[in-house]
Amino acid sequence: MPLLVDQMGREVNVPDRPQRIISLVPSQTELLYDLGLTTEVVGVTKFCIHPENWRKEKTVVGGTKQVHFDIIEELQPDLIIGNKEENEEGFIKELQSKYPVWMSDIESLSDALDMIEAIGEITCKIKEAEALVVNILSEFSELEAVTQLKKAVYLIWKKPYMAAGNQTFIQEMLEQAGYENLVKDVRYPELSKKRLVELQPEVLLLSSEPYPFKDKHIQELKEVLPNTDIRLVDGEMFSWYGSRLLKAPGYFKSLRG
Numbered sequence: 739m740p741l742l743v744d745q746m747g748r749e750v751n752v753p754d755r756p757q758r759i760i761s762l763v764p765s766q767t768e769l770l771y772d773l774g775l776t777t778e779v780v781g782v783t784k785f786c787i788h789p790e791n792w793r794k795e796k797t798v799v800g801g802t803k804q805v806h807f808d809i810i811e812e813l814q815p816d817l818i819i820g821n822k823e824e825n826e827e828g829f830i831k832e833l834q835s836k837y838p839v840w841m842s843d844i845e846s847l848s849d850a851l852d853m854i855e856a857i858g859e860i861t862c863k864i865k866e867a868e869a870l871v872v873n874i875l876s877e878f879s880e881l882e883a884v885t886q887l888k889k890a891v892y893l894i895w896k897k898p899y900m901a902a903g904n905q906t907f908i909q910e911m912l913e914q915a916g917y918e919n920l921v922k923d924v925r926y927p928e929l930s931k932k933r934l935v936e937l938q939p940e941v942l943l944l945s946s947e948p949y950p951f952k953d954k955h956i957q958e959l960k961e962v963l964p965n966t967d968i969r970l971v972d973g974e975m976f977s978w979y980g981s982r983l984l985k986a987p988g989y990f991k992s993l994r995g
Contacts, residue, residue, distance in 0.1 A: 742860065745843040745853060746822055752838045755862050756817035760799060760810065761786065763821045766842065769854060769980030770819075772870065773863040781813050788982070805829055810837075819857065842979075844907050847878070847914070850979035870981055877987040881914060884994075890917035890941040891934065892976070895949045898928045902976075911976045915990035917941060931962050942966050945973035969993075 742750050760781035761767040767786040770779050781799045782792055797813055800806045803826045810818075815837050820830055822843040833839050840860060842853045851871050858867020892902045892912055902908035903923040912919050920937045921927065934942070942963060944951035956968045974982055975989040 742840070742856075744840045745849065745856070746841045748841065750838050750840050752840065752860055753816045756838075756860065758813060758815045758817070759861070760813060760815045760818045762799075762802060762805070762818065763824050763842070764788065764802075765974075765978035765980040765982060766819055766821065766853075766857070767792065767980075768978070768982060769857060770861070772981040773858060773861060773866045775861055775863065778861065781810065781815065802826075805833075807832070817860065844979045845905055846907065846910050847983075850907065850983060851875070854980065870984070874983045877984055878914065881987045881990060884916040887913065887916055887918035888940045889920050889938075890943055891920050891929070891937055891939040892917075892943045892945065892971075893929075893949075893951070894926060894945050894947075894973070896951070896955065899930070899934070900926050901929050903927050907979055908976050911986065911990075912943075914987070915976070916994050917943070934959075935962055939963070939966055942968040943971045944968065945971055945976065947973035947977070 740752060740754065742752050744750055757778055759770065759775065759779045761770055761779060762783055764783065764786045767782050768788040771789050771792065779796060781797045783801050784793065784798050785802055786792060797809060799809050802824045818833055818837050818839045820839060820841050822841055830839060830841070844850050844853060851874065854871055855867050858864045890912060892908060894900050894902055901921045903921040903925055905924050909919050920939055942959060944955055951970055956970070959968050971993065972989060975986045
């Protein structure tokens with residue numbers, strides 16, 4: 739087994755050509771599909787919605803924060819792919835004691851592209867991964883630079899309100915989309931309505947995930963931010979760091995209007 743280093747700096751013994759892969763992250767599951775690993779992937783999470791048919795055809799091992807160890811044991815994986823932010827540290831450590839677990843750690847577009855290439859190498863899909871990276875870079879290169887970023891807040895949760903802050907992948911995607919993130923706190927801070935009013939964003943973006951914001955939430959927030967442009971946005975375009983990145987630049991263009 740070759741000894742590889744994942745994005746958390748951990749050494750992982752991975753088979754030369756993994757044949758029984760479990761993915762614990764929706765965006766990386768979609769990546770595995772787009773790399774052509776339909777046969778090799780045997781397990782996914784209940785949140786792995788792309789491709790839609792995989793939740794029926796593959797074994798669901800649980801969620802991103804909690805898994806069924808007995809189901810994973812039955813699958814006998816020779817590679818598990820996870821993510822530092824999306825997966826719970828405790829169960830990852832337990833899985834690492836039994837199986838090869840390769841972890842990503844994504845805060846930037848560069849990290850995401852490195853992850854795609856690394857997974858391509860691990861799964862013997864190097865050419866496919868390299869082609870995907872080239873295409874993603876091409877799509878992002880066509881995004882025109884914005885001279886004046888709109889001041890924005892990006893909400894990911896309600897009760898309490900939580901926003902994407904610094905040191906997040908969403909932060910970089912906001913800049914790519916033409917927004918300056920007003921939330922300078924690290925990671926995902928809670929925000930009160932009072933704080934939202936103090937920030938006075940030009941634009942308030944309500945993500946479709948992980949909390950499914952709806953039109954009714956726009957009306958609620960309009961009561962405290964009557965002069966703010968409040969809109970629902972596709973959270974996958976801002977937070978998925980696999981092959982969905984191909985579609986993100988086109989979506990960001992549509993938001994700019």
